[in-house]
Amino acid sequence: MPYRHTIQQHTYNFDTLTTLLAKASPFRSGDALAGVAAADYKERVAAQLALADVPLKNFLEEAVIPYEQDEVTRLIIDSHNEQAFAPVAHFTTGQFRDWLLSDEADPVTLKKLAPGLTPEMVAAVSKLMRNQDLICVARKCEVITTFRNTLGLKGRLSVRLQPNHPTDDPKGIAASIVDGLLYGSGDAVIGINPATDSPDHVATLLQMLDAIIQRFNIPTQSCVLCHVTTSLQLIQQKAPLDLVFQSIGGTEKTNKSFGINLALLQEAYDAALTLQRGTLGSNVMYFETGQGSSLSANAHEGVDQQTCEARAYAVARKFSPLLVNTVVGFIGPEYLFDGKQIIRAALEDHFCGKLLGLPMGVDVCYTNHAEADQDDMDNLLTLLGVAGCNYIMGIPGADDIMLNYQSTSFHDALYVRKVLGLRPAPEFEQWLIKQGIMNEEGAVVPVEDRHRLLQLIN
Structure with a gap:
């Protein structure tokens, strides 16, 4: 027409x-x-x-x-x-x-x-x-999801603790986890991007994360961001897998480039439900998206990248995810050239996802060759906090040493929570208070004796 x-x-x-x-x-x-x-x-x-x-x-x-x-x-x-x-x-x-x-x-x-x-x-x-x-x-738009805690409530901002390591060294990962927990991060998920996708390697990381969560009774969930087929193998082996992760796109060809289709996602969703690892709810999927993914795979079918991105949210919506994350500036300046374009795209993605009923988080990020800097990310982080974003990333120093891009730090999360009066997920907040990490007013307090948590990396 x-x-x-x-x-x-x-x-x-x-x-x-x-x-x-x-x-x-x-x-x-x-x-x-x-x-x-x-x-x-x-x-x-x-x-x-x-x-x-x-x-x-x-x-x-x-x-x-x-x-x-x-x-x-x-x-x-x-x-x-x-x-x-x-x-x-x-x-x-x-x-x-x-x-x-x-x-x-x-x-x-x-x-x-x-x-x-x-x-x-x-x-x-x-x-x-x-x-x-x-x-x-x-x-x-309020979109609430549950697994071991409650995410998306008004007045709350959660954080994915992202303890990536270039060689997946357990001590390096554990050190980042401890660092994040002591700054009040980790209520959205403790999620590792693995350096390799082998099932045995991913299983080792899952077991380490599960041991930490169980040992300290932390009301959160873990995820190793491996391919969905790897997750299916591990579910069959009864590995301690909380959330199934997958990158998704807005066209059939894009998803084919990721090695997936809707039937495979349905199989993984059904399999994850059988584990019954959630204590408060059964939102078991974690999806990541990003403007430009369809174009980079030559799979956009002549559709603009923002509309392709919104179509990916239809895929996510089918599986009632706990988390959806638009990794907005990760693909590079070929798709979002500078800070202005990244900020606009992030606000679009968050708006579209929330309006479609999804629990949207945003990786406030950019690559080092984009025309953007941390001031742009400060601006976007503040705007998303005002917009009611469900969660952001927490990375040591805001610099992911494995994926080689710039995001937000544990300190950035403290900043936006403080200036906007936002709190962590309620169950996680109570755990932080009980551990003496946070006070009743929502402020992280100095911890003199950290031996009990630091023994994680010994």
Whole structure:
């Protein structure tokens, strides 16, 4: 279906909804690389104005990737909840934006609406929003998940303790874990990116993490971020695996490049549930995404990278995950060139995921060859704290020595919790208080005698 808009007697034509969505996106280097970006600012504004007039129902009738050739499209269409969609079914995209910003769209209403929204709908409306709009609406969305603690409550900000080591040395990993715990990090998950994906190696790391959690009765969960097929092998061996991890994308071809499909994810999800390791809940999946992953795999199917990213959230939503993390600046400047683009992309991802009903975290990060620095990350971290982000990363010194990129530190987490009055997950907070790591006011206290925790690395 063709779309058009006229500015100063010049009519801009957009042949398909896919083209319109791409041209309406705020500029980023990845879309320019893919050849789908607007030619100039005028064309982008014309596309945004045309997109504002598109009825939301059109997104159910015109797929950005054909239903017959893509299983993610089939998932989106086949799982759409018409009853949940009904209250907004008469809106155009522009009217939907205005409604989302109104007081009528409160947390309860948005939670009920989530199953009725498709990724393309939320991607489209995000393209019409300023950063403050994305923050305002995302802040209203509360997505709560449970495993051994409760994540996503209002007034809370959790942290993934990321103790990566270039050789997976157990003492090096343990030292980082102790460091993070003593700064109040680790309630989202203690998650290791392994240097190798071998089942025996991953099993050793899982056993070490489980021993720490069980020995000190820490109300959190662990994860070694191996491939889903490795997790399946370990589940069959009854390894102490809490969460199944997998990187996912928004097209069937992207997921094929990751060595996965929906059936494999379903198998892993079902297998993880049989372990029954959660004490408070059974959200057993952990997914990571990132704008540019489909383009980098030459699997974007002509769709802009932000819409591809939103489609990945449909894959995540199917499996009721405990955590979803957009690793926003990790792929590099070819996709998000500088701090401005990274900040915009992170706010879009967080908004879209939350509106679709997902427990969104953000790895506030950049690669060393991007036009960004830690001041940009400070700005983004603060914006995400205001927006109600479920969790961020905690890495020693904000410098991941295994993955070689810059993220957020344990100190950064303390900063944003302090300035915004945020607390850890309630069960984890009580554990920190009991251990003398945090006081009742939420401040980390100096610990003179650390021998009991430091024996972990002996």
